[in-house]
Amino acid sequence: MAEQIKLQIVQGRLPAGTQLPTVRELARTLGVTRVTVQMAYHELQNAGLVEATVGRGTFVSRHVEARPPAQSLGRQLTPDAVVNDILQLGQIAGLRSLADAAPDASLFPAQEFWQALDECRGEALEMVRYGASQGDPLLRVEVARLLQDRGMAVTPDEVLIVAGVTQGLALVAQALARPGEPVLVEQPTYLGFLHTLKAHGVQPLAVPLDEEGPIPEAVERLAIQQRPRFFYTVPTFQNPTGVCATPARRAQLLALAEQYGFLLVEDDLYARLSYEGPPPPAVKSLDRSESVIHVGGFSKLLMPGLRLGYVVAPPPIHERLLSLRRAMDLCSPPLLQRALARFLHEDGLKRHLRRVLPLYRQRRDALLAALRHHMPPAVQWTRPQGGFCVWLTLPRRSTLADLQQAALQQGWAFAPGEVFLTRPSPDYHLRLCFGAQPPEWIAQGVEVLANLIRERLDRQESVIEPPSDWLPLV
Amino acid sequence: MAEQIKLQIVQGRLPAGTQLPTVRELARTLGVTRVTVQMAYHELQNAGLVEATVGRGTFVSRHVEARPPAQSLGRQLTPDAVVNDILQLGQIAGLRSLADAAPDASLFPAQEFWQALDECRGEALEMVRYGASQGDPLLRVEVARLLQDRGMAVTPDEVLIVAGVTQGLALVAQALARPGEPVLVEQPTYLGFLHTLKAHGVQPLAVPLDEEGPIPEAVERLAIQQRPRFFYTVPTFQNPTGVCATPARRAQLLALAEQYGFLLVEDDLYARLSYEGPPPPAVKSLDRSESVIHVGGFSKLLMPGLRLGYVVAPPPIHERLLSLRRAMDLCSPPLLQRALARFLHEDGLKRHLRRVLPLYRQRRDALLAALRHHMPPAVQWTRPQGGFCVWLTLPRRSTLADLQQAALQQGWAFAPGEVFLTRPSPDYHLRLCFGAQPPEWIAQGVEVLANLIRERLDRQESVIEPPSDWLPLV
Structure with missing residues (x-):
């Protein structure tokens, strides 16, 4: 009804x-x-x-x-408008979304989490008081334990709990860069962080990516010319490209950070969503010079509605982030932190990943197969080994201008590529996410999209050129 | 053990x-x-x-x-250090605190809230997804309903849910003032907001208070000279003084805001903790010119661990706050919002207040009686009709410098007055809070404190002058 x-x-x-x-x-x-x-x-x-x-x-x-959703969607191509669009998509009847780099909500371990919540009942009074700004001690113990898998040896004291990676990054941006100062980001990068940087008035500069990760020469040139405060990177199964930086690149980036005195802000949100064996260790695991701030969370692994993540930062930065957290919202709700700690303690995350990783791998395969099958030859795309994102590159044509609206009219949403960019690309891009839809829907969505693209690429031009600039990706 | x-x-x-x-x-x-x-x-x-x-x-x-708590406490008198001290106090064995403007955790309606949480179990999957940045629609309906008691007619669409008043104020500060810009605050004012302003680099200017509220002539003078972006005020049962602005003062402040084009940021956090009949309507209820941003929350009324509050702002500001919220942490956890909505829907707040208001009134009376009974004549204090705070004014003496440490050594904590001030006061101040301790402990704490004060005031001076500057309060 x-x-x-x-x-x-x-x-x-x-x-x-x-x-x-x-x-x-x-x-x-x-x-x-x-x-x-x-x-x-x-x-x-x-x-x-x-x-x-x-x-x-x-x-x-x-x-x-x-704001009738279906008509306002995609009208504004600012990061904020697109973040807002993506948050709204789930609420629109009859629309299927490949726009959101998110897990499938129907797979959330909500009932298991609820058991962990029930186990907190005996501590109910304690759980509705103010908590420590640094986070629940038991959750910090569990996070420290989890980080061993990422090659990191940290104590619970070094862990700062935050309200999701979004807040972790917002604290980092505010703590480390003043309005007008330059920072480096990947091109393309996570659009939510572009919105956060804009809100703080911080200037993002684009480091191009290729299939091995951020290009060190570009980082070095910008480091010399612009003296950025930090480089925000998603080395493992990057959003929006799915690229995983090679071990050599990781070492090069860290060496550059040490040489030029900037910090690496490592967003590790997708690392455990690895479909071809274990992911490479975190860049933070190589850090001997206090050059890396490691940020991670549970929104992509478990359930975004918990709003819980963590930051591991060198001690003086840790203290500044903690002070800023007190200025922002004091602490995360103790109840959800404790329930998550119990869930993790009982190995709920590992059980959940064993269950969902094969499904996500299947969806990734379905998306790649459908792209191969349906897309015209002028379209190219990444082949991620983890995460939720595939990045498409097309030759730029004026006829593509209405692609997003045309797809929406046929009931399909994707994320337009422009909003992930800090400088213009000669090509047209889009991000397709495979986490939230079953394989048969993914195949159907790609077919619809491929038809719309073929129609538009054929319309004016007789000869289709390949994208101008395939390596780097944008 | x-x-x-x-x-x-x-x-x-x-x-x-x-x-x-x-x-x-x-x-x-x-x-x-x-x-x-x-x-x-x-x-x-x-x-x-x-x-x-x-x-x-x-x-x-x-x-x-x-940081051995008992020794580091009170060593640093910055707002951040004191916020941090206060959050830690509860963890220190053998210490009783009159420092925290907070309700008694042992009175929290945790079990009733847990029932509301249980009722959300059927929606478990929905409750662990991302929520709307504006907040749970059902919670916004309940908040709009509650605000009727404050004289405000708002629709759920006008309500923005935030992670407590702290976050509401942080969003307001960031949305409305750039680093270096001046804003007005009461002298004394809520120390958490002073920390937030400092974190944003915003310059607070002091508006003195008297027993009828902020002094309009001072507001007008600063408005003309400094052109502040907003005036942050806690008109109803102010923290840290307990002062309640008279209806005439409220009208005057609003008229000044309209005349000089600044915004009033009304913090209504304590208004329902009223011990002598209903509190005056919110300043926002008088607002016909979109000059008032109204901020409130549930940390003092119910349970701070929920981290939930709300902002009602004029539409263009509402949109900016919403956009900033997406840049900060996207949304509050849907589960806690929905459980609170159910709790409020079932009149849980009214039932709870009926139960606790008589207890808090009794504690207020116990504190005032103990002050009358024990304090030397040179000490003066406010007589709040609501909230949790009493503000003490003493003549400034070098012998008072160790008062806080001496009290801590005897097992009692209070909040030193300096950290609530933006410019120096000729007098010595301290804040005593009566919400979290039973009457017999309050009486004992005041006696300890009074002895320490008498000892110190007697030590060097033979003639005790009354405080230099009783009206205005500081």
Whole structure:
């Protein structure tokens, strides 16, 4: 029932401000129980589609009028607008998304996590007090233990719990760079961090990537010319390309950081989503000079709604991040931290990954197979060994301008490439994510997209050139 | 058992790095079950006093060596250091605190909240996904409903959920003021916000308070001279003074904001903790010109560990705050938001306040009675009608310099007044909070403190002058 009403709202048949029938009326009209109607209204409210105003009734949200999702999506190509679009996608009826570098919500270990939560019940009073800004000691013990797999020997005291990688990076950006100062980012890079840098007024400079990782010569040139405060890198199964930096590149980057006195900010969020054997050790595991800040979290591995991640930083930076955390929001909720600690202690993460990695590998394979099968020859793409992202490169054509809107009209969302870039690319790019859809849907989505692309590439040009600039990737 | 070990650690009898016996050994030695020992170790770990390193054993934390709490407390008088001190106080064995403007953790409605959490179990999968950055729609409905009591008619769409008032204020500071720009704050004001302003590089300017609230002439003078971006005010049961701005003052402040084009940032965190009838309506309820940002939360009313609050701001500012929230940490955990929504929907807040307000009133009365009974005549103090804070003013004497350390040595903590100030006061101040201690302890703490003060005031001076500057308060 909720789905029916949702469709009517999204399609404009129930315009904003329309009063919905009361629960009692609708239950009678449809011959269902009131509980059924209540649940449907509840779900619509949860999706932000209707609003209940106490004493007045339930109305189609004015939000819907202000920004009808399917029409506002993709209209603005700023990182913030696209982050916002991606967060909204799940709420749009009839739309399938390859836009979000996220796990499949239907695979979340929610019930197992709930057991861990139940086990905290005896500590209920303790769990609703302020927690330590550094994070729950038991969670820090578990994170330190997990980091052994990444080649890192850290004590719980060195771990700082944060509200997800997003907050970890926001703290790092604010602690290390003042407005106007330059920092290095990969080209392309995680768009959420571009938004964060913009919010802080920090200037990102582009380090091109190739299939072995960030290009050291470019890093060195920028380090000399611009004296950046840090280089933000996702060395392992990068978002948005899926590229995994080789061990040689990792060592080169670290040597450059030491030589030129900048910090490496290593985002390790995707590293455990490895489909061809264990991932390379973290760059932080090679760090003998306190040059690396390591950031990771559980949004891609377990459940993003926990909003929990961690930072391991050299001691003076650790103290500054901790002080900033107190200025931002004091601490993460102790209850969720403790429940996660219990879940990890009982090896819940390992069990979960054993279950989902084969599924994600299958989806990655389905996406790559569908690309090979459907895409016209002018399209090229990365072949990730982990993570959730494949990065496509096409020759730039004016006819591609409406690709995203055309795909949305056919019920498919992807992330346009531009928003991951800090300087323009001669080519057209897009990011496809395979984590959240089953293989058959992935194949179908790629086919729809391939047809739209072929149509547009064929339209004006008789000879299709390969992308101008395949290595580096953008 | 945990308490015993804690004492030994705090008193230095078990120095940092000491390996504790294994669970099995200690259980045998003491003739208790292993579960008992495990629980004790668990509690010590939770308090950050010991660390378990996998495969090596349990050790007294090096943290303890680095910063033995009882000795580092109060050593640094920056807002950040004091925020940190206050967060640590609860972990120190044998110390009673009048330092923290917080409710009594033993009165938290944790079990009722847990029932609300249990009711979310059916939505478990939904609750561990990313949530909307604006916040859970059901929680926004409940907050809009609650705000009716504050004289505010807002729709759920106008409510922005944040990770506590601390985050709400951090977003406001970052959205509205650039580094170096001036803003107005009350003198004295909430020290956490002074830390936040410092972290953002924003310059606070002091508006003196008297017993009717912020002094309008001072606001006008600073508005003309300095053109501040906003005035941060806690009009209702202010922290740290307990002062409640009169209706006339509220109207005057709003008129000044309109006339001089600055925003009023109203922190309403304590308003419902009202001991003499309903509090005055929020300043936001008078706002016809989009001049007021209203910030509130549940840390003082219910449980700080939820880390949930809300902001109601004029639409363009609302959008900027929302965008900044996406740059900071994306969203608050959906599970805790939904559980709080259910708790509020079932009138849990009203039931809880009916239960605790009489207790807090009693504690306030106990503190005021003890002050009257024990304090020497040179000491003056505020008489709050709500909130948790009483502000003391003493003549400044060099002999008072060690007052905080002397009190700590006798097992009592209070918050030194200096850290709440943005410019020096001719007097000596301290804040006493009555929320977290039962009446008999409050009376005992005041007696200890009064003796320490009398001793110090008597030491050098034969004639005690009253404080130089009683109106305004500092």
